[in-house]
Amino acid sequence: MSVLKVIELLSSSNSGWEDATQKAITKASKSVKNIRSVYVKDQSAAVSDGKIMEYRVTLKVTFELE
Incomplete structure (x- = not known):
């Protein structure tokens, strides 16, 4: 039997959401x-x-x- 855990992460990127996800x-x-x-x-997104x-x-x- 498998036991799974879920964690929450926050990430950012200057390139895009996909890049922010990959970095995390x-x-x-x-x-x-x-x-x-x-x-x-x-x-x-942060806007300026x-x-x-x-x-x-x-x-x-x-x-x-494990």
């Missing part, structure tokens, strides 16, 4: 093993002078406990 998973995978899935819970300056994501990451 890349960083998390250095200390969290057995990542099974990621759910993008929320997306937002009518331009998007930073893309932000809130993620739910599921991983299997």
Whole structure:
């Protein structure tokens, strides 16, 4: 029987939401093993002078406990 745990992560990028998501998973995978899935819970952006300056994501990451 597998036991899974879900954690919430926040990440940002100047390039886009996909990049912010990838950065979070890349960083998390250095200390969290057995990542099974990621759910993008929320997306937002910081705006300045009518331009998007930073893309932000809130993620739910599921991983299997050993």
